[in-house]
Amino acid sequence: MEMREFDTPTKNTWCPGCNNFGILTAVKQALAELVNSGEMKPEEIVILSGVGCHGKISDYIKVNSFYCLHGRTIPPAMGIRVANQKLKVIAFSGDGDAYAEGISHVIHAARRNLDITLVVHDNEVFALTTSQVTPTTKKGFKTKSAPKGSFETPLNPLHLMLSCGATFVARGFSGDIKHLKSILIEAVRHRGFSFIDVIQECVTFNPIKEKYLPKIYDLNKEGHKVTDFSAAWKRASEIERIPIGIFYREERETYEKQLLNERILVEEGPVPSIKKVLQEFT
Numbered sequence: 001m002e003m004r005e006f007d008t009p010t011k012n013t014w015c016p017g018c019n020n021f022g023i024l025t026a027v028k029q030a031l032a033e034l035v036n037s038g039e040m041k042p043e044e045i046v047i048l049s050g051v052g053c054h055g056k057i058s059d060y061i062k063v064n065s066f067y068c069l070h071g072r073t074i075p076p077a078m079g080i081r082v083a084n085q086k087l088k089v090i091a092f093s094g095d096g097d098a099y100a101e102g103i104s105h106v107i108h109a110a111r112r113n114l115d116i117t118l119v120v121h122d123n124e125v126f127a128l129t130t131s132q133v134t135p136t137t138k139k140g141f142k143t144k145s146a147p148k149g150s151f152e153t154p155l156n157p158l159h160l161m162l163s164c165g166a167t168f169v170a171r172g173f174s175g176d177i178k179h180l181k182s183i184l185i186e187a188v189r190h191r192g193f194s195f196i197d198v199i200q201e202c203v204t205f206n207p208i209k210e211k212y213l214p215k216i217y218d219l220n221k222e223g224h225k226v227t228d229f230s231a232a233w234k235r236a237s238e239i240e241r242i243p244i245g246i247f248y249r250e251e252r253e254t255y256e257k258q259l260l261n262e263r264i265l266v267e268e269g270p271v272p273s274i275k276k277v278l279q280e281f282t
């Protein structure tokens, strides 16, 4: 299968040069590779996205997709996975979508260890609404909502996910498609909650590439042990250099395995009418 077979006829409306294009290419390449290796079928893939520039990714990949409310990619992703364990569920979110509106869902998905993948397009601003502060905006950065510069301490998404019990924690860079593709493949293969925070340049409101590029390095080429939690925490604390790659990985039983074992709920007969269910409560 060629990555082009995941193209859709929908007109792409991202700004020219937007680094969301890099993420889109890496995702299509990763999916094509996973299909070609026999690890999944295209019809078994479900993607979800929230509100923000990232959200349009649902329109640009030809698989089952679900466009969610702001910050609410995780609840339907969990429902889909619990209903049908045969599906590969990949949720996309932005830094505002995931770490502001949707943060409680992200925390509980991580600790529950559902077998879903969350990819966060982290450009450090609310870009779709023309630049306001998000939880990952750097101190001093000037936006429309903070004309004198943000004075809030930014959230560290990797520390958050490590402390919540995520079993796969990684960081990618939209400017390194080959590397991002390799992390995406490992994240989808992982049995449990896999999380990737992707540094994504917003060329219109937060052009970070020139500043970040000289600092970025692949931690997995520097002998980092992915099963060492303390080492992962330390790498995630680095500021002078910016590590990308897989920080942490562990095997733990998934939520759905504990809840259902091998049962596939959607194969157990027709879904009861919602009217009948509601009547029980009236």
Ligand code: SF4
Pocket: 013, 014, 015, 017, 018, 019, 020, 053, 123, 127, 128, 201, 202, 203, 204, 205
């Ligand atoms: Fe991309 Fe920024 Fe344009 Fe949104 S506003 S499409 S994130 S460059």
